[in-house]
Amino acid sequence: MSDYILEMNQISKEFPGVKALSNVNFKVERGEIHFLVGENGAGKSTLMKVLSGVYPFGTYSGDIVYNGEIQKYNKISDSVDVGVVIIYQELALFPDLSVYENIFAGNEIQKGGVLDWNKAIVESKNLLNKVGLKVNPEILIKELGVGKQQLVEIAKALSKEVKLLILDEPTAALNEDDSANLLELLLELKKQGITSIMISHKLKEVIAIADKATVLRDGETICTLDASKGEITETNIIKNMVGREIEDIYPKRAKKVLGENILELSNWTAYDSRLGRNVATNVDLHVKKGEIVGIAGLMGSGRTELALSIFGNAENYKVQGDLIVEGKKTHFKHTSEAIKAGIAYVTEDRKGDGLFLLQDIKSNISIGNLKQISPGGKVNENEEMVIAQGYRESLKIKTPSLQQLVGKLSGGNQQKVSLGKWLFVGPKLLILDEPTRGIDVGAKFEIYTVMNELIAQGMSIIMISSELGEVLGMSDRIYVMAEGEIKGELSSEEANQEKIMELATQ
Template identity: 75%
Template sequence: MSGYILEMNEISKSFTGVKALSNVNFKVRKGEIHCLIGENGAGKSTLMKVLSGVYPYGTYEGDIVFEGSVQQFNKISDSVQTGIVIIYQELALFPDLTVYENIFVGNEVKRGNLVDWNKTIAEAKKMLKRVGLDVSPETLVKDLSVGKQQLVEIAKALSKDVKLLILDEPTAALNEDDSENLLKLLGELKKQGITSIMISHKLKEVISIADQATVLRDGKTICTLDGSSGEISENMIIKNMVGRDIEDIYPKRPDKKIGETILELNNWSAYSTELARHVLKDIDFHVKKGEIVGIAGLMGSGRTELALSIFGNPKNFKLEGQLKVLGVEKTFKHTSDAIKSGIAYVTEDRKGDGLFLIQDIKNNITAANINAVADKGVINENEEVKRATEYKRSMYIKASSLEQTVGNLSGGNQQKVSLGKWLFVGPKLLILDEPTRGIDVGAKFEIYTIMNQLISEGMSIIMISSELGEVLGMSDRVYVMAEGRMKGELPIEEANQENIMQLATQ
């Protein structure tokens, strides 16, 4: 690797008086994989939007130097023409168009003034081969898995003669196999001379793939770590990200007081008419007061289906078996019935199902229990502000005010708002589905601390998580699911990654 392909010098960017970036320096060598890491709100995405022209020249201070020349990008297409392409976490594909149409949209292969479709398809096949995606270019994008759609995005970038590829949380929505394949592809692209910048919260991925890693904190450059000298380690990354050592990522509860059974399922089954099969079969399961019960399993094992079947069955499964709350058999016809019985569910998809992104923090927190701040159908705004302020403080939500739009918050703060929304209904049992997906290690620690506080106050938690470290670090007991069945129950003292995976793959 010789010289720098990119130098961002003294970059500063403000929004309505709030400084998002302060004199940031960021340099990337040609032909390397450079990871950009930091807590939510550290400025990573803002810096990349400056680089890609989303925030045009003149709206920030400092210089962008690419391949030795100072650049003044006024729009995204300017950076693309220079060879810089960014792929966001929310993929920018057209689901009802074919793979080849998506790869060359806005960059059509033409003969004269007309699109040459035969050549377009032929070129698309070449791009698909480069990314290792074995599908017909005539396949509709909506018929592909998320992992394959991600590869289509990269093929689209390659069609634009990309020199610097930026990936924003590329594996956040992928399973382990797809994530591993994507990281291998970045390694192959590196051999082809393509430089990559990857934003990621997954420290193991950073450690495994990064040649260099730059840490941002509070809009400032903290350090750049060198992989070849062994500087890129979990302890070093965490220390620089959060400004302190986190000796134990999973905070311990000093005393555990396990009480009566809150929820019990016996011979619980769920049949999906849409899929024409059982998604749950003969489940026996229970949760006691004051404990965190982890549910582990591979993608498609039935974990989320179990949560939804308990929380009022919004998917309209045909349910069989017995559900008891505090020893009393219940039948929930709607999510409101589950809420009245003291059950709340924080969805894994906070943006799609969990929050009103165009509304403010205050409205989101009170949304699930609006009657608590209303009198005869009229919202008492003073009471709403009072109650929302309490949750903003207790959830450690970092925002300028309660009126800040939730869609503009970092992922970690959005998750805290989603959690606060369901705590406001006063549940006895809280179901957390992937509670720390897509958030950084500092925000994770805060979520775990909140969970422990809730348990100490007598609540019970079901935690569904794909991160085995999280399951092992936070749970009192672990259930393992596979193919809609409960494959085993392990006390935490007997649980480890090996026996969990053994059960999950039975």
């Protein structure tokens, strides 16, 4: 007989104009690692916010049964008190406080009504040992990398005697080593009797450690797959997530004769005055009209810095060497000059740098080229709506209205808005920096399809990506960077993961 630590029965949740969850059923057995998967907007995070008390009792319908008892959480602390702890993708840590202060924030150790920081430091060391993090608990959080901060969050959860740990996209911002360490930690916590629910778009993680995986689609439960029955496979997960089989995640495009070079870099060096060092050194690179050039490399290899130095986006950079656009030697002092020359850059940080989250979709799309729709200096709102509607349709942006705030959209739809903003500029060369980070396989397929359509129209693309499958699946040629230098160039025919990693670790 199954021993369920959690049963969520007939959960429904509505927002104005949107039914986010519709009679969702979700069951988790005690001591298992259970993944929650689905496309962006499927309802995964909403369901977990219901479970953790972010959306309190009365704002949803249905029952939460935890340890055999119906729960009516009115606030997050109610769920924490019974051992349910959620860790979000955006970590809730105080950067200017120490590790031990963060671990016990809101849960301070007291002795006789006075905070006992000495005991907190000792207990922090024990908790850090449990999560395999060897750092001084007195170090400030801001001095740790994202992977170590994630472990501090888990140590914080352990301090609250967590029994059910929920992780929402915990590896989205981690490199492969930190991601692997986190997965190993979840397996170790499982041995200690802690049950975990993990939301992830990375199917290889699901396949690697999941005991079960529940698929949501459009706010409804589709199925629960069981690893012990061999049901957790990439093909099976994708088919249930998107409602159809995607035989090739990377859609093919017809090979064609490429045009002249649209961009060339020769001996290109970018010096960052803040860091006091080169972030790109003696880079030679070219992009032809109608091709996708992938740039691969480990985090910190200089890929984004190279893109920013081309785009004229970093005030602290001093550049040397030749930048040739359509046969003419040039240098951009500002992004506006790069845009005028037909170059656009879609940032890897869509929430921080790419979008205005508190503005609506139409405003975000039009912002990159307001002059076109502003005769006499006043925005033509009708034309703005027509333009935005065109991109809504062509990019398949899922939204109830163009007046929807961008911050309310799923990650995949935010990325499409960011892409629409730059397509409205009418670029000849599009630089895509981590174009599918944090979005699901269905939305990825749609982004890849758009990329192929743009190439068919004669545009060129530079794609920076940390996903080797993506680089291999979408690129015509691949440059590999390490320590700010180009370590090699590979054709799509000769490239494979081993060759890329060999160059990336030189």
